[in-house]
Amino acid sequence: xxxxxxxxxxxxxxxxxxxxxxxxxxxxxxxxxxxxxxxxxxxxxxxxxxxxxxxxxxxxxxxxxxxxxxxxxxxxxxxxxxxxxxxxxxxxxxxxxxxxxxxxxxxxxxxxxxxxxxxxxxxxxxxxxxxxxxxxxxxxxxxxxxxxxxxxxxxxxxxxxxxxxxxxxxxxxxxxxxxxxxxxxxxxxxxxxxxxxxxxxxxxxxxxxxxxxxxxxxxxxxxxxxxxxxxxxxxxxxxxxxxxxxxxxxxxxxxxxxxxxxxxxxxxxxxxxxxxxxxxxxxxxxxxxxxxxxxxxxxxxxxxxxxxxxxxxxxxxxxxxxxxxxxxxxxxxxxxxxxxxxxxxxxxxxxx
Numbered sequence: 001x002x003x004x005x006x007x008x009x010x011x012x013x014x015x016x017x018x019x020x021x022x023x024x025x026x027x028x029x030x031x032x033x034x035x036x037x038x039x040x041x042x043x044x045x046x047x048x049x050x051x052x053x054x055x056x057x058x059x060x061x062x063x064x065x066x067x068x069x070x071x072x073x074x075x076x077x078x079x080x081x082x083x084x085x086x087x088x089x090x091x092x093x094x095x096x097x098x099x100x101x102x103x104x105x106x107x108x109x110x111x112x113x114x115x116x117x118x119x120x121x122x123x124x125x126x127x128x129x130x131x132x133x134x135x136x137x138x139x140x141x142x143x144x145x146x147x148x149x150x151x152x153x154x155x156x157x158x159x160x161x162x163x164x165x166x167x168x169x170x171x172x173x174x175x176x177x178x179x180x181x182x183x184x185x186x187x188x189x190x191x192x193x194x195x196x197x198x199x200x201x202x203x204x205x206x207x208x209x210x211x212x213x214x215x216x217x218x219x220x221x222x223x224x225x226x227x228x229x230x231x232x233x234x235x236x237x238x239x240x241x242x243x244x245x246x247x248x249x250x251x252x253x254x255x256x257x258x259x260x261x262x263x264x265x266x267x268x269x270x271x272x273x274x275x276x277x278x279x280x281x282x283x284x285x286x287x288x289x290x291x292x293x294x295x296x297x298x299x300x301x302x303x304x305x306x307x308x309x310x311x312x313x314x315x316x317x318x319x320x321x322x323x324x325x326x327x328x329x330x331x332x333x334x335x336x337x338x339x340x341x342x343x344x345x346x347x348x349x350x351x352x
Contacts, residue, residue: 001344003052004061005044006068009037010054018042022157026238035241036069042154043336052340064091065347070135093133094147094347134350147346150287152267152334157241160327161249161272164318165208168277169251170199170230171265172212177258178223188258190299191279195257196226197303202310203229210251212239245272252323253277253314267334273327275317277310287333291316293326 013021013034021038025031044052055061066089073095134147173192180186181193199209210231213224224232233247245268248254254269255277266276266287276294278284288294295313297306316322332338 001051001065001348002063003340003343003347004055004063004066005040005052006056006058006066006072007037007040007044007054008056008072009034010041010044011056013037013041022241025240031238033071036071039151039153039336040069042157043151043339046154046337047340049341058089061089061091065094066091067094067096067343070095070097092347092351095133095135096149096151097135147343147350148286149339149343149346150267150334151336151339152264152271152330153336155271155331155335155337158245158268158272159249161323164252164323166206166314167208167210167251168199168202168253168255169248169269170195170209170211170255171257172214174258191257191282194299194303195255198297198306198310199255200229201303201307205307205311210247248272248274252317253310258282267330270326270330271334273323273330275313275322275326293322293329
């Protein structure tokens with residue numbers, strides 16, 4: 001099966017080089033989308049069948065199967081000329097996502113393109129008219145089969161840590177979480193505060209906790225007080241990819257307190273061989289396996305009990321030498337080197 005990948009950043013990344021993009025991500029327009037383009041470009045370049053290519057427009061498609069990321073949907077939906085081309089496209093468009101969703105919780109940009117393509121009500125399901133858009137759900141909708149091909153980063157981009165030091169990287173909160181702390185009515189903020197309570201107990205038990213704290217955040221001084229006992233990595237603005245993964249690699253465990261990060265940071269840490277600490281209420285059941293590559297705690301358990309669970313998992317992580325097992329499994333299942341073959345299999349299964 002031939003696959004075209006809609007990647008509007010591919011040409012400029014090729015011109016400047018993948019390594020330059022990874023090292024100096026913050027210097028370029030829209031760093032997140034640049035890095036996303038780098039992931040897709042590396043996947044196409046690693047295709048063992050050499051039967052995929054990057055395209056800038058659906059008019060460039062030379063086959064009936066086009067894959068795009070949901071963040072790039074707006075590259076089409078906000079340009080009338082591109083929409084006209086998309087409406088007339090007779091093949092299959094497969095839309096990927098880095099964040100797990102169910103069918104009734106599609107991201108807003110997917111709603112918009114559905115409306116523009118099919119003139120549907122925002123809450124309606126696809127009606128089957130051309131073009132055929134299929135979205136990567138994380139549960140099978142009734143009567144349908146969905147394609148799944150999770151994407152992390154290239155294995156070749158990552159260091160290969162061998163240590164088992166008691167160091168945990170506590171994921172930084174999104175700006176929306178910081179803003180919601182004073183309101184006291186955010187579920188994610190509640191998990192964040194619970195996670196900090198767990199982290200303080202772990203510090204008392206001999207763990208080192210690291211996290212980013214960016215200059216310019218609202219009430220950053222108050223935020224830093226919440227990290228008492230942490231090793232704070234100061235940052236201003238976007239942190240280059242190579243710096244982020246080096247910080248991840250210095251840890252053995254990655255503490256994620258929200259489902260928002262069940263995309264790249266989780267995959268990258270698993271690819272490094274790090275164990276993941278996550279909340280059961282937000283867990284990605286497809287990727288995280290209790291006491292194998294992760295420890296799943298709960299906001300309904302006391303911080304002391306959660307800390308006990310994490311200590312138990314870390315003992316297992318060290319004694320069973322799980323790092324190499326976690327890394328090998330994750331690179332097989334999530335790396336961009338394996339993405340296109342996995343994507344072909346998933347799409348062919350969906351279309352059969």
